Amino acid sequence: MPDLGTPPPAPFTRDDYAARMARAARSAAEAGLAGLVVMPGPDLAWLTGYLPTATTERLTLLALSADQPPRMLVPALEEGDAQAAPGAGAVTVTGWLDGQDPYRAAAALLQPKGRYGISDASWALHLLGLQRALPDTSYSGLSEALPMLRAVKDGPELERLAAAGAAADATYEEVLKVRFAGRRESDVAADLARLLLEHGHSQVDFTVVGSGPNGANPHHEAGERVIEDGDMVVLDFGGLKHGYGSDTTRTVHVGEPSAEERRVHDIVREAQQAAFEAVRPGISCQDVDRVARAVITEAGYGEYFIHRTGHGIGVTTHEPPYLVEGEELPLVPGMCFSIEPGIYLPGRFGVRIEDIVVCTEDGGRRLNSTPHGMAVVA
Secondary structure: OOOOOOOOOOOOOHHHHHHHHHHHHHHHHHOOOOEEEEOOOHHHHHHHOOOOOOOOOOOOEEEEEOOEEEEEEEEHHHHHHHHOOOOHHHOEEEEEOEOEOHHHHHHOOOOOOOEEEEOOOOOHHHHHHHHHHOOOOEEEEHHHHOOOOOOEOOHHHHHHHHHHHHHHHHHHHHHOOOOOOOOEHHHHHHHHHHHHHHOOOOEEEEEEEEEHHHHHOOOOOOOOOEOOOOOEEEEEEEEEEOOEEOOEEEEEEEOOOOHHHHHHHHHHHHHHHHHHHHOOOOOEHHHHHHHHHHHHHHOOOHHHOOOOOEEEOOOOOOEEEEEOOOOOOEOOOOEEEEEOOEEEEOOOEEEEOEEEEEEEOOEEEEOOOOOOOOOEEO
8 A cells, every 4th residue: 555654754955965065075074085076976976965866977067175065067958957946045156068178167176286075976087087187186985084974863863774774674574475386586675665655655765575585695686486385585675665665574484494594594583682782882893794793703604794784875875884894993972884694604695684773872763663573474
């Protein structure tokens, strides 16, 4: 049935985007950067509300620095769209015409010898063009130069993430009612996509349905395998609602599971719970990963936990911070990320349990509330 939940949140305003751009410029200066160069992608959408209607080879560039007001260079034929963006009133927008050199125009917005953070989604074509126009400039990817840029969410952002999580929960509760045995993985994936849309998602990013041995591949693409009685099935799905992401995983079983299958599931559930309980301000991302990994390793399955424990989520379903060995970034209130340990037994089955979690002043808060126990489906 269509989503009949709470009304959509109020849209972000010009002042919201102006505050984000000002904060980003200050953060760049504090990091020793001359400023930021932002091209189409999630960073540009988060900073200005502008997402070009089509991705083309024409240069679109937002320049931010602490000593200059925000300025954006766009193709002249898209200038009207840029001017209509929610945050455009806080940016000076200039168009460039086909036949002109856009990199020369962009050079006027940058310091000739500056070091800039550049959005991860930037095309190499444009970075090389900037380097030709300004050979003494240098650039670092934003996820490396400013990993906290979008990592800490404010109240309205968390409201959107919570709504997306609730919609994913409702999707899971309904998909448990469908028939699994005798249907293809792609059929169940289609059910998940349909339900996400019915519960208010505007975009479905992924619907992993890994049955039996396919569940041992963490990012298995739902295929034509027919799900059988006795299969463990990994369900990992998510997308965007109100512009913010959902991402949840539950592992179900078709018919009654074996004692070994229950044991593996219980180990993953214990690891997920331990990592959640470890969440608090100040703990490093890698230490949360270590907590989950220790539970699985002590149970004898360490070699079968083959990915990081989690990733950030916001205007994209995967973004910093990453809960992985080597990431010493500390958690702070407002960070939002997945906790998703798993065990993958090649040729046999896999188990993963995933919630989205917010770091609060007191610890962690889950944005997913469906049971962690292994559901038995028909």
